[in-house]
Amino acid sequence: MTRRTSRAGRLGLGAAVAALLAFTLFPVYWMVSSAFDPAAGRRGSDVLPSGITFDHFGHVLDEGDFSRYLANSALVGLGTVLLSGALALFAAVAVARFRFRLRTKVLVMILMVQMVPLEALVIPLFLQMRDLRLLNSLIGLTVVYLAFSLPFAVWTLRGFVAAVPQEVEEAAYLDGCGWWRMFRSVLLPLVAPGLVATSIFAFITAWNEFVFAFVFMQDDARYTAAVGLHRFFGQYGTDWGAVMAGSTLITLPVLVFFVLVQRRLAGGLAAGAIR
């Protein structure tokens, strides 16, 4: 399309690209540059930081206990990814490969459940976790996040499983594979891109989630990073350099993740959303 673009058109495109880059990148730039700025709190509208320092990072990691919070978040995220990947794949195979009574009802139910506003479930889940004595536990939080990421994962993976031609499976049976063997060596590699997409979604759901971690985790040794940042914010008033350093630490893993897998992610999400 670009080859026929006129001079004015090229100028318009350039302006649009510049505006897009400014809008998307400015908050990231401001966060990172404030995190390194030794005088972040008095920065005002200076475009460049007044210097480079790692003090804010050192401060949040040591006194702010942020390394512990990040580790908690990573543990919860990893647990969510593994559990939701396994459960969702089994469920997706069931709804994509088998015709059984109630199949449509199960599908509609999974779709409906995806629409339940989780924010409305804070109170009952708080009561439930309290009854089960799982309030201050990373396992309790993992299980809750598993429930949140599961419907989307089932719905997305279902598209990927359905896209694997039936003939490929039948060929595996002809070669003498049993169902389990076929699942492991044929279906699993073929739906791997879908698993990547749903894993990222699950991890990010868990890593970014705020309100449930905020309500469930009352012992500050069990805070996740998002909640730890909130406490930090209140405790030190507006020490913006420190808050931005904490924000950078939370954002960085997700950012690297997104940029690295962006092509696969786009394909995976689109497949889930369109199918």
Added chain:
Amino acid sequence: MTADPGARARPARPPRASGAARRSAWGRALRPWLLLAPALLVLAVLLFWPLVRVLLVSFQDYGLRQINTGENNWTGLDNYRDLLGDSFLWTRVLPNTVLFAFACVALTLVLGTLVALLLTRLGRTWRVICSTAIMSAWAMPAVTGTYVWIWIFDPLDGVVSGGLDGLGLIEPRETNWFTERWSFYAIATLNVVHHGFPFVAVTLYAALLTIPRELPEAALCDGAGPWQRFRLITVPAIRPAFTVVTLLSIIWDVKVFAQIYLMPGGAGANEDVLNLGVWSYIQSFSRNEYGTGSAIAVLLTLLLLAVTVVYVRTLAREGDEP
């Protein structure tokens, strides 16, 4: 369904019709349910039962005492009567929730569509640069994104007030955008749109890629103008994806929590800026009125249920299963 030995022995025949398949019917009928069982169990315990329970609690005067003893204290529809009879709901919370969601959804969709169209017109290098930038906006978690926007608009040392002060436009210490309802929500809208449009852009871009290259060229040969090509080729190609992202955006933006709660005054100090989600949280966990909080949560759920029905119907109409 193809897992039985009969199907393997006679691959030419449709497996469902084979005799051996019928013999192992029990195993076949059980297998999908075995595969589904763990997922359904998790959903039942952690989504269905809580959904029932929030409804049960919303019919009670549920306070600290009930939390500690676990006993019930039924008051029927009292919570709902109080809520719906309170002008606070109608003049503050509901407008905050609905208008804010509407503004966010509209801006997210417009920006997302424009960016998707922009991506198709770029060469490879610039497309990679732009999509990486989009990813960075998407990747920023809601919590940290909110803090960054608060910092940007900080009334004392933020970049915006600093810049406007430098231009002589405002008196920095007298302007606090977080105290006033409209400017508070303007900043929240900026935050939510910045975080939300990448999903729309990426999804619609993927849909745009499904248009065969020959189609616009053929239309061009037939003398179709740019507007006609957009209306007749682009719009039908992205419509299914567009429907989905619209409804998902509505659902996400109606129940926004962290982006409001974490803003200065958003955690209950400024009653003017409460939305349904934050109000429910504050009634429950700050004031220990879990019954009222649950009733607000049920109202939020009902609001979204209406959207969900549209969502499912639309998907069904797009010719998708079920």
